[in-house]
Amino acid sequence: MGTFYVTTPIYYVNDLPHIGHIFTTVVADTLARYRRLAGDDVRFLTGTDEHGQKIERAAEREGLRPIELADRVVARYHELWRLFGISHDDFVRTTQERHERAVPAILRRMEAAGDIYLAKHEGWYCSGCETFYTEKELAQPGNRCPDHGTPTEWKSEENLFFRLSRYERPLLELYRSQPEFVRPETRLNEIRAFVEGGLKDLSISRFGLDWGVPFPDHPGHSVWVWLDALTNYVSALGFGAPAAERGSYERYWEGGDVRLHLVGKDIVRFHAVFWPAFLMSAGLPLPSTVWAHGWWLRDDKKMSKSVGNVVRPDHLVERFGPDPLRYFLLREMVFGQDASFSDEAFVDRYNSDLANDLGNTASRLVTLSRSAFDGRTPPTPCDDNPLIGIAREVVAEYRAAMEALAFQGALRALWRLLAEANQYLVARAPWKRLKSEGASEGVSRVLWNGLESVRIVATGLLPFMPGLAPRVLAGIGADAAPASLDALGWGGLPAGVPLAALEPLFPRIDKEKFMSEIPTGEPPGAPAAPRAAAAVTTPAPARPEGSAERIDIAQFGTVDLRVGRVLACENLPKSEKLLKLMVDLGEERPRQILAGIAKAYRPEELIGTQVVVVANLAPAKLMGQESQGMVLAATDPEGQPILLRPHRDGALPGGKVR
Ligand code: MSP
Numbered sequence: 001m002g003t004f005y006v007t008t009p010i011y012y013v014n015d016l017p018h019i020g021h022i023f024t025t026v027v028a029d030t031l032a033r034y035r036r037l038a039g040d041d042v043r044f045l046t047g048t049d050e051h052g053q054k055i056e057r058a059a060e061r062e063g064l065r066p067i068e069l070a071d072r073v074v075a076r077y078h079e080l081w082r083l084f085g086i087s088h089d090d091f092v093r094t095t096q097e098r099h100e101r102a103v104p105a106i107l108r109r110m111e112a113a114g115d116i117y118l119a120k121h122e123g124w125y126c127s128g129c130e131t132f133y134t135e136k137e138l139a140q141p142g143n144r145c146p147d148h149g150t151p152t153e154w155k156s157e158e159n160l161f162f163r164l165s166r167y168e169r170p171l172l173e174l175y176r177s178q179p180e181f182v183r184p185e186t187r188l189n190e191i192r193a194f195v196e197g198g199l200k201d202l203s204i205s206r207f208g209l210d211w212g213v214p215f216p217d218h219p220g221h222s223v224w225v226w227l228d229a230l231t232n233y234v235s236a237l238g239f240g241a242p243a244a245e246r247g248s249y250e251r252y253w254e255g256g257d258v259r260l261h262l263v264g265k266d267i268v269r270f271h272a273v274f275w276p277a278f279l280m281s282a283g284l285p286l287p288s289t290v291w292a293h294g295w296w297l298r299d300d301k302k303m304s305k306s307v308g309n310v311v312r313p314d315h316l317v318e319r320f321g322p323d324p325l326r327y328f329l330l331r332e333m334v335f336g337q338d339a340s341f342s343d344e345a346f347v348d349r350y351n352s353d354l355a356n357d358l359g360n361t362a363s364r365l366v367t368l369s370r371s372a373f374d375g376r377t378p379p380t381p382c383d384d385n386p387l388i389g390i391a392r393e394v395v396a397e398y399r400a401a402m403e404a405l406a407f408q409g410a411l412r413a414l415w416r417l418l419a420e421a422n423q424y425l426v427a428r429a430p431w432k433r434l435k436s437e438g439a440s441e442g443v444s445r446v447l448w449n450g451l452e453s454v455r456i457v458a459t460g461l462l463p464f465m466p467g468l469a470p471r472v473l474a475g476i477g478a479d480a481a482p483a484s485l486d487a488l489g490w491g492g493l494p495a496g497v498p499l500a501a502l503e504p505l506f507p508r509i510d511k512e513k514f515m516s517e518i519p520t521g522e523p524p525g526a527p528a529a530p531r532a533a534a535a536v537t538t539p540a541p542a543r544p545e546g547s548a549e550r551i552d553i554a555q556f557g558t559v560d561l562r563v564g565r566v567l568a569c570e571n572l573p574k575s576e577k578l579l580k581l582m583v584d585l586g587e588e589r590p591r592q593i594l595a596g597i598a599k600a601y602r603p604e605e606l607i608g609t610q611v612v613v614v615a616n617l618a619p620a621k622l623m624g625q626e627s628q629g630m631v632l633a634a635t636d637p638e639g640q641p642i643l644l645r646p647h648r649d650g651a652l653p654g655g656k657v658r
Contacts, residue, residue: 002257004040006032009263010049010092010232013073014058017080019296019311019329019341020264020303026326027293027335027407028262029086033463034402037485043252045236046081047092048074052225053127056211066211070095084322085466092236094213094228102235103228104216109282110162118218121159121203124152130225132203147266148304160205160215162227167277168199174276180289182272183405184336187265187292191272202274230275233261234284259287266302268292291405294338296329299618311341315518323465324350324506330407330464343518344621347511357418358457359506362472365425365450366502372434377451377477378444379496387449388490390420391456395488398460407464414460421453451476452493459487468505475502512623516575560616561632561657563646564591569603575623579603581631583613586654591615594627600640610645612657 008024011017025046032044050070059069074093081088092099110116123132126145132155139146174181175192182188205221206212212222231239237249253259263271271290279286295302298309316325328346331353333339369378394417401409430446437443455478461469462482470480477497479487564583567590572578579598582590593613612632619628633641 001039001041003043003252003255004032004035004258004260005043005045005237005252005256006035006258006260006262007044007233008046009261009267010047010094010229011077012049012054013070014055016073016076016312018303019313022080022084022313022325023296023329023333024262024264024293025081025086025088026084026329027405029084029088029466030326030330030407030463031260031262031402031405032087033466037462037482039484040258041251043090043237043248044088045090045092045233046086046088047090047232047236048077048094049225049229049232050093050095051212051222051228052130053206053209053211054130056209057127067095083317084326087466090236092232094232098238098241099232099235100213102240103213103223103231105240106231106234106278106282106284107216107223107227109284110278113281113283115163115166115281116204117161117163118158119161120156121161122154122156125155126150126152130206157207159203159207160218160221161201162204162278162281164199164202164274164277167280168195170280171195171199171273171277174286181276181286182268183289183291186336187268187272191268194269195273199273226270226274227278230270230278233259233275233287239284254285256285258289259285261287261290263290263292265292265294293335294333296333297338297340300340313341313346316343316346320350320509321467323468324354327354327411327461327465331411332408334408335405343515344511347509347514350506351508351511353415354506355508357415357422358454358472359504361418361422361425361450362454362458362476363502363504365447365454366476366499368430368434369447369451370499370501372430372439372443372447373496375499376496377494377499378448380441380444381448381452381491381493381495382445383491385424385445385449387417387421387424387453391417391453391490395456395460398488399485402463410460411464414457417453418457421450424453425450448493448495451478452490455493456488456490459492471503471505475500475505512574515621516572516578516623558616559614562586562613562615563610563651563653563655563657564613564631565610565653566606566608569606571598571603572623572625578622579606580625581606581611583611583629583631584653585613585615585629586652591628592626593629593631594622594625595631595633595641597631597633597641597643601643606643610649610651612644612646 006028008028011021028044028046032042035042048070055066055069059066062069107116121132123134124138124143125132126148128145128148128150133146133152137146138144138152139149143152144150145152172192172195175188179188182191204224204227205215205218206224207221209222212225213228215221215223234249234253237253238246239249239253261271268290276286296311297303298311301307301309303310313325328349331349332345369376373379394413397413398410401413425446428446430443433440433443454476455473458469458472459482473480476493477499478493562585564585566581567584568582570580572580572594575598577596577598578594579601581593581595583593584590614630614632617630619626632644634644636642
């Protein structure tokens with residue numbers, strides 16, 4: 001048994017959690033649950049990153065003190081992690097005393113190593129990243145942040161610097177001798193190339209920023225938020241605490257076997273260059289691996305609050321509980337690469353894998369066994385059949401994939417066993433044999449083999465679906481909470497034990513109905529903004545001048561708004577909300593546009609009228625029909641849409657709205 005320390009990034013509190021945050025945390029949770037079953041002594045940490053200008057400004061916009069904003073968002077995180085069954089051992093906040101005392105403790109060690117000095121610093125500063133950029137790194141035109149695309153500000157101040165340049169060679173040596181330090185390999189190559197390009201000393205303080213950890217011995221300076229934030233991985237364990245409270249630090253960090261940071265690819269540089277350099281300077285052990293996953297994209301773009309394309313899958317969780325979404329996220333993304341989120345893909349995956357492959361197989365087997373064997377599991381187990389060898393291979397594949405964080409591979413392996421079990425059942429047709437030979441020993445063996453395969457699959461699913469997998473196991477008469485991965489071995493299903501009728505665990509989703517019920521006024525999969533937001537924040541007041549979240553005229557210009565005339569309009573069959581409009585935008589052909597306005601407008605009152613259309617929106621499918629744009633509408637106090645249109649006739653079809 002070894003120790004296994006796994007961390008998520010700590011999340012900023014200027015935004016509500018979205019699918020990107022949920023993803024990393026679900027990955028960490030799945031891994032933690034797996035390692036516990038594998039017998040490791042696991043420590044799983046998550047938390048929030050609460051200092052810095054970005055948070056200070058977000059709080060200001062809401063008329064709150066930064067800590068009030070943080071408290072609200074943290075409450076939402078706690079609620080969400082409870083809902084998702086996240087089994088973290090600790091939740092760290094950078095505003096906690098245990099953290100705020102650890103930051104000066106690490107700085108003092110870096111200072112003692114001669115790595116900190118005071119100097120003037122000038123450069124282009126992005127408050128979103130809390131980072132200075134060189135002219136070369138900026139996106140042009142307008143000196144924009146290369147990550148956020150928002151304008152940077154020129155800043156000149158006296159700062160404390162860290163001698164990062166000293167660590168160029170030791171870092172390259174680290175990547176050479178320990179290539180597993182950065183995973184996957186593509187990220188290691190990027191990081192190595194970055195360091196080979198030369199490391200400049202790093203500014204690690206900000207002057208005049210109130211909302212941060214004061215820099216020791218330098219009044220007026222506070223610690224750069226990234227140094228502050230990265231320290232969470234050791235502060236939460238007790239680094240910097242009195243000896244009596246340092247036990248976890250000594251166990252999981254100093255003397256630990258695995259220290260794994262899971263991060264998104266956008267923050268790998270902070271974790272794989274700066275953080276190990278800080279630790280080397282302070283003379284502390286390094287993490288064993290920084291594992292960078294890809295992004296969840298929406299329409300091939302990174303989700304971001306400023307772009308307004310963030311997915312908060314509240315509606316999916318409300319309807320199906322957290323486990324199908326956990327499954328989807330880990331099944332759909334090749335860990336390390338980007339993946340695209342859509343409601344349609346979710347429904348397809350749910351129906352085929354969970355409702356059909358897993359749910360139907362389990363319920364068919366339970367029904368047959370109950371009717372054949374008097375409400376019990378089959379009385380005669382079987383230790384000689386082709387499924388045994390396949391199960392052994394599948395379990396080996398599953399375990400290897402889990403060790404390599406290849407979650408998709410692990411799930412595919414389990415589904416191979418399900419597919420093989422189904423083929424085996426079809427070939428032996430126990431339902432027919434039951435009729436011809438009754439509850440024979442042969443029928444018992446076949447059904448037992450089928451159920452045993454489902455048991456192994458559901459046991460493998462325990463880390464992925466901690467709510468539903470135990471219910472599948474209990475439903476087939478098996479141990480719902482096995483103590484170890486030994487339960488993946490063939491032969492665990494008890495013979496002849498009582499079997500209740502299986503509750504429907506994965507009811508099939510009627511796709512068309514579901515797609516038509518997604519909150520309208522936004523693309524499928526987007527958050528029900530007011531509902532999601534109401535849980536934590538009040539509507540933001542008008543944004544102050546210079547806010548990082550404003551867009552400029554060029555960004556606005558990327559949205560192609562046009563006047564269109566409705567040529568035809570009808571209700572969409574089977575949908576209460578959708579109208580199908582044919583809109584003339586002065587193009588060769590009218591556009592088909594679906595709008596969720598059927599409760600407020602009758603088709604005939606729209607024909608001949610003008611509307612405003614987002615003309616360059618990527619087409620989306622709703623109830624099997626393509627929508628080639630979106631009409632703009634406001635909302636009345638009852639939540640009913642009110643169409644926006646020019647106040648008098650005269651605009652040309654296709655005329656631009658500016
Ligand atoms: N506070 C820093 C992390 C400090 S760790 C010492 C931060 N916070 S964040 O809230 O902006 O992002 C946290 C994590 O969420 C990052 O790993 C980021 O990559 C991840 N994601 C944010 N959007 C994402 C997607 N669209 N898809 C997948 N993960 C993404 O950065």
